Amino acid sequence: xxxxxxSNRLHEAxxxxxxxxxxxxxxxxxxxxxxxxxxxxxxVSAQHLDIYFACLVSSVAxxxxxxxxxxxxxxxxxxxxxxxIGVVIYLxxxxxxxxxxxxxxxxxxxxxxxxxWFYVWLFPVILLGTFTVGLIFMAITSPAEFLxxxxxxxxxxxxxxxxxxAIQVLQxxxxxLLMRGEWIEEGDEIISxxxxxxxxxxxxxxxxxxxxxxxxxxxxxGWLCAINLQKLMQRKx
Amino acid sequence: MIFSYTVNHRVLLRNISLPLEKxxxxxxxxxxxxxxxxxxxxxxxxxxxxxxxxxFAIQALINNYTGxxxxxxxxxxxxxxxxxxxxxxxxLFARVEEEVIAELGDTxxxxxxxxxxxxxxxxxxxxxxxxxxxxxxxxxLTIAFAKQCEGYIFHGVIPWLDRAGRKALLAHIAxxxxxxxxxxxxxxxxxxxxCVVDARLFFDGTTLHAVNIREDVEPGMPALSLxxxxxxxxxxxxxxxxxxxxxxxxxxxxALLCQISLDLFLGRKYVLLxxxxxxKSTIAQMVFRVLQPQRGEIFLSAQPLQKYTRxxxxxxxxxxxxxxLQQIILSTVGEYRKQLSDPxxxxxxxxxxxxxxxxxxxxxxxLQLKILCLLSALSRTTELIIxxxxxxxxxxxxxxxxxxxxDAIAKRQGVALxxxxxxxxxxxxxxxxxxxxxxxxxxYFSNVDQFKLCPDVTRYFGEEMKIYEE
Numbered sequence: 148x149x150x151x152x153x154s155n156r157l158h159e160a161x162x163x164x165x166x167x168x169x170x171x172x173x174x175x176x177x178x179x180x181x182x183x184x185x186x187x188x189x190x191v192s193a194q195h196l197d198i199y200f201a202c203l204v205s206s207v208a209x210x211x212x213x214x215x216x217x218x219x220x221x222x223x224x225x226x227x228x229x230x231x232i233g234v235v236i237y238l239x240x241x242x243x244x245x246x247x248x249x250x251x252x253x254x255x256x257x258x259x260x261x262x263x264w265f266y267v268w269l270f271p272v273i274l275l276g277t278f279t280v281g282l283i284f285m286a287i288t289s290p291a292e293f294l295x296x297x298x299x300x301x302x303x304x305x306x307x308x309x310x311x312x313a314i315q316v317l318q319x320x321x322x323x324l325l326m327r328g329e330w331i332e333e334g335d336e337i338i339s340x341x342x343x344x345x346x347x348x349x350x351x352x353x354x355x356x357x358x359x360x361x362x363x364x365x366x367x368x369g370w371l372c373a374i375n376l377q378k379l380m381q382r383k384x
Numbered sequence: 385m386i387f388s389y390t391v392n393h394r395v396l397l398r399n400i401s402l403p404l405e406k407x408x409x410x411x412x413x414x415x416x417x418x419x420x421x422x423x424x425x426x427x428x429x430x431x432x433x434x435x436x437x438x439x440f441a442i443q444a445l446i447n448n449y450t451g452x453x454x455x456x457x458x459x460x461x462x463x464x465x466x467x468x469x470x471x472x473x474x475x476l477f478a479r480v481e482e483e484v485i486a487e488l489g490d491t492x493x494x495x496x497x498x499x500x501x502x503x504x505x506x507x508x509x510x511x512x513x514x515x516x517x518x519x520x521x522x523x524x525l526t527i528a529f530a531k532q533c534e535g536y537i538f539h540g541v542i543p544w545l546d547r548a549g550r551k552a553l554l555a556h557i558a559x560x561x562x563x564x565x566x567x568x569x570x571x572x573x574x575x576x577x578x579c580v581v582d583a584r585l586f587f588d589g590t591t592l593h594a595v596n597i598r599e600d601v602e603p604g605m606p607a608l609s610l611x612x613x614x615x616x617x618x619x620x621x622x623x624x625x626x627x628x629x630x631x632x633x634x635x636x637x638x639a640l641l642c643q644i645s646l647d648l649f650l651g652r653k654y655v656l657l658x659x660x661x662x663x664k665s666t667i668a669q670m671v672f673r674v675l676q677p678q679r680g681e682i683f684l685s686a687q688p689l690q691k692y693t694r695x696x697x698x699x700x701x702x703x704x705x706x707x708x709l710q711q712i713i714l715s716t717v718g719e720y721r722k723q724l725s726d727p728x729x730x731x732x733x734x735x736x737x738x739x740x741x742x743x744x745x746x747x748x749x750x751l752q753l754k755i756l757c758l759l760s761a762l763s764r765t766t767e768l769i770i771x772x773x774x775x776x777x778x779x780x781x782x783x784x785x786x787x788x789x790x791d792a793i794a795k796r797q798g799v800a801l802x803x804x805x806x807x808x809x810x811x812x813x814x815x816x817x818x819x820x821x822x823x824x825x826x827x828y829f830s831n832v833d834q835f836k837l838c839p840d841v842t843r844y845f846g847e848e849m850k851i852y853e854e
Contacts (some may be wrong), residue, residue: 171576290455290484304476311478315513325714326703328694330674356713363746364709367445372476374433376486382463 158366161216165287170295173288180280186271193255200265200272205322207276214279217286226278234271234297285311295327298377303379305373312365316357324355385458391451395830398590399511404461404535409557409580410566411597414587416672421468423587424539424570426453426791427648428466430584437502463537463565465528468810469540469750471520472512472707480515481508488526498528500556502548514634517706518544518806519661520550524644529556536560539570542577544776546659546806556579561768574727590819604614622650623686624768624800625671632666632679638801644680650767653794653801653814658821664804666704667821669771672703685767702761702769702799706776708753711761720756726764733759751782755789772804786811808845811835 168176169186183206191199214223244251245263257263258272290307293300329349385404388395396419402410414420425431431448443450467474471791477483484491495505501522512520521544528536536557545553555568557580569577584597614651625648632641640663648654658664659809660734669675673689680690684700705711714720735800736755737748742845748756754774762769775783794801803810810834812819818829820841828834836842 154396195606217568281738281769289477289479289482291486293476294486308476308478315478320713323711326672326674326693326711328698329713332694352713360709360712360716367449368470368473369476371430371433371449372474375430376476379487 158216159295162287165217165283166289168287170288170292173284177280181277182282184276188269188273196257196262196265199267203269203272207272207279210276210279212282214283217283222282224283230271230278232276233274237271238267256303262266267378294376294380297380301377305369308369309361309365312369313357313361313366316365317353320353320357320360324353325355336360385455385460387426387453387460388540389422389432389451389453391775393447395590396448397426399456401426401457402585402591402592402760403583404458404568406534406564406566407561408545409561410571411568411577411581411584412587412592413572413574413576413584414589416704419589420570420587421539422448424466424468424537424568425449427460427535427537427568428464429460430466442677461533463531463533464537465531465533466537466661467524467528467539471517471524471544474527475512475520476522478511478513480512481624482512483512483523484527484530485506487631488530488835494526494530497530498523501639502546502550503527503661515663515775518549519547520547522549525553525556529560534565536565536567537570538567540572540779541569541702542571542573543778547808548659549672550576572705572781582773585851608634624648624650624684625685626681626686627667627671628683628712629682630670630677630682630787632663632670632675632677638823641821644821646819646826648768648800648802650800651798654803654819655810655814655816655818656802656804656819656821657806657808657811659806662821663824664806664821665772667799668703668705668804670771670801671768671770672701673697692782698761699763699765700767702758702763702766704754704771704774705762706755707774708750711757712745712753715745717745717748717756720745720760723760726762729759729762733790736785737788751785754778754786754806757790762793766799766802768802769793770802770804773803773806774803775807775810 163171184203187203203370213224218226245260248287251257251266253306257266285307288307290304290311292377293304294305297304321330329352330347331345385401386401387397388399389393396770400423404410412420412423413724422431429614431449431670432451432453433446469548474546475483476765477486481491484494488494490509495508498507503522503526504518507515507519512523515523521541525541527540528538538553542550555578557569561567561580567580568579570587570643570840571577573590581597584595585592586595625646627644627646630641630644631639632644633639641764644667656664656667666675670677671684684692684697688698714723717739721730721733721741723735724733733756736759737752745753745756758769760773771790774786778786790801801816802817803814810816815832817831818835820827820835824839827838827840831837
């Protein structure tokens with residue numbers, strides 16, 4: 148109980164510190180981390196692939212630890228879950244390519260199976276790093292911070308907000324589906340084929356309903372709110 | 385001030401005339417339709433919106449907001465604050481703090497302003513999605529009153545507010561009135577507003593007429609017989625729901641519900657009473673297994689809740705949440721109609737929702753959405769109906785329609801009815817057994833008289849109880 152309280156305080160302190168950073172600093176950090184994750188690909192060579200892979204995995208692990216301190220456990224869990232589903236599907240296709248012996252990259256040739264597997268794993272690891280950085284940025288940045296940039300800022304804020312709202316609507320829709328028995332329940336920790344099948348079966352419905360709800364029920368008033376805010380900003384000028 | 389509003393040559397509002405004198409409060413009552421919503425938006429200068437969307441589907445959604453406004457005499461207030469019927473529609477941002485910064489520039493003194501509506505300063509850091517409807521409305525009102533405006537427009541606000549909220553609203557209206565601002569209130573519940581209103585107008589769907597302030601003031605809802613319950617409650621001894629020592633908290637270290645125990649019996653009606661944010665909806669969501677208790681057990685018909693499959697649970701519990709839109713999955717009335725297998729429920733559906741199959745759900749009113757959700761969640765084997773704030777956002781006719789339907793359901797099948805509310809008027813209407821949730825603890829009262837005689841209740845509700853005794 149005491150350790151939980153300490154952990155909560157630390158979590159709060161880290162989040163507060165990061166939130167207090169100015170918007171340009173946050174954007175710089177986002178771009179810099181993005182550049183490291185994607186840009187470092189340019190440095191990769193066939194000889195040092197294992198070292199590069201180890202460095203990348205360590206960096207992403209560090210990002211995940213930071214994510215643990217900033218993001219809620221639920222967000223982190225959902226992100227890892229979605230990433231894992233994607234990775235499983237990706238690896239099914241990737242393994243065929245690894246063992247079929249064809250060229251994996253147009254820039255260099257990899258003959259060793261271990262190297263080929265390292266190379267195949269680069270993409271999901273980079274993607275995991277990108278997701279984590281993106282979510283940390285979203286958690287420590289408020290759309291309202293963009294309002295300082297005038298009309299352009301308002302448009303960015305509205306877009307950002309639409310994305311946030313999409314996540315919220317997705318959550319609400321999941322609860323509505325759960326109430327109809329069309330989604331798995333919170334307590335269902337054990338992964339079973341039946342539950343996974345249910346997720347796969349109802350995911351299109353979840354996405355369709357979420358998109359519909361955003362367009363029909365959020366967009367018109369979100370848009371009205373933005374226009375109202377625009378008027379308010381003009382008056383303040 | 386006189387104005388008309390047309391959309392594509394269709395006159396939606398014709399020669400709307402309102403003197404709008406400084407320091408006066410105007411009450412508009414009348415026909416509840418989409419035009420009444422436009423009226424408030426125009427007074428607040430939110431409508432018409434001058435932007436047009438090139439995307440046809442989007443333009444269709446916002447079409448009624450982009451009409452032509454013709455002001456033939458006088459002028460609209462230069463600055464106005466508007467609070468409308470749907471609480472979440474006042475917020476563009478995800479957190480209260482963000483919204484306040486965007487609208488007011490900073491959060492200075494806002495915490496103190498929230499206190500006036502009975503909300504703590506911590507609300508500034510809360511996510512808007514985690515607030516109850518009443519709390520959202522209180523935050524929206526606090527933001528509106530924090531703005532220095534020439535006019536304030538409130539539409540359908542009263543049904544969302546609890547005792548503290550209504551009291552604070554009236555006090556704020558009196559303040560802005562004294563400071564010379566004009567206030568327009570569009571509302572169906574006239575009684576609570578009589579002490580601040582200076583003039584009353586009636587809206588017939590397209591125009592406004594002046595009427596006497598006290599004309600057609602309804603004394604309150606008549607007590608419903610809900611005859612089934614009064615006749616049968618003594619005969620039934622079947623325990624539908626048991627909650628034993630249940631704890632729940634959203635934030636670690638800060639318990640929302642502490643050692644909650646309650647029993648619900650078949651054929652009886654109950655009200656779970658508590659202020660906005662007391663944890664009433666959390667109890668309902670735990671019973672319907674949307675949330676899991678952190679400690680304690682819940683039994684449904686003597687079986688642990690976890691033993692039931694979701695289908696079995698849905699067959700036994702009919703749950704209607706605060707925000708029916710969040711329960712909507714399908715797109716048209718017909719899609720819901722097709723899912724009804726019970727002929728009597730299908731008959732009720734056709735009676736209350738007499739729309740063609742292709743009618744979109746997005747065009748249904750708040751009441752119709754509630755009825756749609758209620759009927760689609762109901763089955764012949766339902767034993768427990770949970771209604772979370774059923775009267776929120778409904779006018780008097782809406783409430784009557786909902787109670788009539790519930791009476792019909794109760795007469796047909798023996799169900800336990802649990803109504804979650806902050807509205808003391810429901811005690812008079814339903815004459816239920818009462819669970820009072822206060823500061824995380826629950827107290828049981830077997831009838832309204834026992835509730836009224838409890839010294840804690842008298843101390844807590846004070847004058848409010850007397851109003852509902854009349």
